[in-house]
Amino acid sequence: MIETPTAASRVSPEEIRIGAGNSRRFQGSDHGAAVSYFYVDNQPGQGSGRHWHPYPETWVVIEGSATFFVGDETIEASAGDTVTAPAFVPHQFLNTGTDTMRLICIHASPVIIQTNLD
Secondary structure, three states, X not given: OOOOOOOOOOOXXXXXXXXXXXXXXXXXXXXXXXXXXXXXXXXXXXXOOOEEOOOOEEEXXXXXXXXXXXXXXXXXXXOOOEEEEOOOOOEEEEOOOOXXXXXXXXXXXXXXXXXXXX
């Protein structure tokens, strides 16, 4: 159960950084939030493996361009675009551009639940 926060909070990038890069993993339940997210900072050719979640996922492309594979669909997206995947549908993304790709992967859950398929 998520405790209701009694005050606003700030989470610095260093607190949720993944490895040595700029990507981050925010698990809402750790911070009194009802949603979770990944901030992804990928170079050309980098992306996620194929996976699914028991809740919808929404991506907001902040910079660069990406290709999303959602079920049988292929969706090209660039800075400013929003892409969604329904619950239980396998998906992945790839930086198919020539520059850095930055996006936010919003998980409609306070806890990130992911089943990897690769």
